[in-house]
Amino acid sequence: MFGIFPSARLKPSPYYQATVTAGVTSFTVYNNMLMPTGYGNPEPEYWRIINGVSQWDVACERQVQLRGPDASKLAQILSPRDLSICKVGQGKYIPMCNHDGVLINDPILLKLDEERYWFSIADSNIWFWAAAIAAERGLKVEVSHPDVSPLAIQGPKAEAVAVALFGDWVKDLKYFWFKETTLHGIPMVVARSGWSKQGGFELYLMDSARGTELWNIVNEAGKPWDIGPGNPNLHERVESGLLSYGGDTDQHTNPYEVRLGKYIDLQVADDVIGIQALRRIHAEGPKRHQLGIKFEGDQPNPFGFAWEPVFQHGIKVGDLTNAVWSYRLQCNIGFTLISTRAQPGDTVEVQRASSWVRGTLCELPFL
């Protein structure tokens, strides 16, 4: 593991000092912001998410705000998912595509009011993208990066912590729905969401000067449930089949290749970006699909920075896009982006960094 050299090109999150105090040991860079990836104890951090409750600095999920009379129009133009039924206070998971139907992000869209939306984005410059489309189409909408920085509370005990923080009303929040509120005077949006399958909430802090204060309030409220620091957890997300845009996708990946077809509404208007390409791709059927792989062997075999080639009968059929030791399955598992000729149950061989390893393809998720 190598060091990260500091510069102002990589932004600290509002929770940066709090995570340093909590003992963060490694980061990744996401939307030009440092995101904690570990606090030195991978296995306890994993089980805390599975069995308890964990607090995460996910400020790097930056918000791209659309505001103005044409905000709804622009939101739909950018989203090949039908937003006509999206209500104020509701979030929607959106596979965002370019004109060729290539996936360029997979944000959560939050509808704050009829003229204000946030795209809570994965790791790519959607500010650029949305602003380019808005300006080129002459829409009356301001596209900006507001001062909003999510902190996630994830795990089966997250709801208890959220109730302690906000009161019983959070129990009534449906999945991806949200509400604007304050906590000790700190302005925020509280949503039932988060990048795990263990349940929880995201607190969209709306005043970056108060990051440490919010971190500590959550930590204090969570003590009865033994809350501790964590982060979007590679082991959990692979077991749960969650997609990582940019990690599991390349510059040719369309939503149908990575299990996102159900979020595409082909009947949306023709001015929605990518919809014509997506209709064609849907009609022809994708050439690749995303399958899981369970490896032989009983020792952890960590993944590096690059995709690893997958072979079947001596021919390259795809790539391994991530791999991790599954604490629950007690084997190495990963995602492949692979020819549709390869099917669940097939045996394949992967050229891992250290050696060739055999595995069996399967449907996702693992758990």
Add this chain to the structure above:
Amino acid sequence: MFGIFPSARLKPSPYYQATVTAGVTSFTVYNNMLMPTGYGNPEPEYWRIINGVSQWDVACERQVQLRGPDASKLAQILSPRDLSICKVGQGKYIPMCNHDGVLINDPILLKLDEERYWFSIADSNIWFWAAAIAAERGLKVEVSHPDVSPLAIQGPKAEAVAVALFGDWVKDLKYFWFKETTLHGIPMVVARSGWSKQGGFELYLMDSARGTELWNIVNEAGKPWDIGPGNPNLHERVESGLLSYGGDTDQHTNPYEVRLGKYIDLQVADDVIGIQALRRIHAEGPKRHQLGIKFEGDQPNPFGFAWEPVFQHGIKVGDLTNAVWSYRLQCNIGFTLISTRAQPGDTVEVQRASSWVRGTLCELPFL
């Protein structure tokens, strides 16, 4: 210094293994790719660039290729600098702006032929940007990320190494001009360019499978001049007044604020993105400007991840956007982005991480 957690979202460069072998100790992330930032010996690495020759993995300077009958048209639409006089084989430094005249990148544009251009980009998703504009304007041009990965040779002895590698013709390459060639069968473009003021070349490797091979060929050819590994050097670039997009700029920065006004041609056509805003900004005069600062004190005082506020007479007038120990000036220096009310010669106080430090503003570059 914290560790970087590996994932396929952060790409390794084609030179990654070679830099690991060479003893890289830290990285930054730039265009979703790891870029080495040090090999464990900062001061010798600095003097190697000033007095000798250094080889750098700058594969993270990704290329956005425009190809097709409308490539020239799109290149000009994206560039508020007049390209009508740009010849095949010539490169141009381009402040690239959005519709509001905000700087969104500062690439080198390489004109490969009348229908093919590369933008050798700083750290932002220009692929998205260029593709959005091309599609929205219905231009016949393909926007892609080709397999091109620069390796820089920088320092006063770089020309001698380039001659040893390629022959005497490289001496005739003018600044920012380039030529397509091969080296031991490896396809590449050789340009006289690089992110230092010490002179040198960039080898745009066009086959990522041959990164280690190219790194080793350069290393072997450079031995008579004691070549060694290096990287875009923070100390040298601050002394030399080189701008770091995203580090020294924010979401409101226009080219006039950061000494790039000379690269804007206000008479370009009205369909060039941002030109109308730039004309207005130019007429009104910018509100901020970029000045150097020389600090009091004789001990290195490193910069972190965030801008630091600059005060004059107790009022915040701007930000310190970088700071570094100057080995040649033997003091701490940095860049400010500051109100035009503050002028060279003024004394200001900066709230550094550890304490308040006084400094004197000056014109850039320092050296």
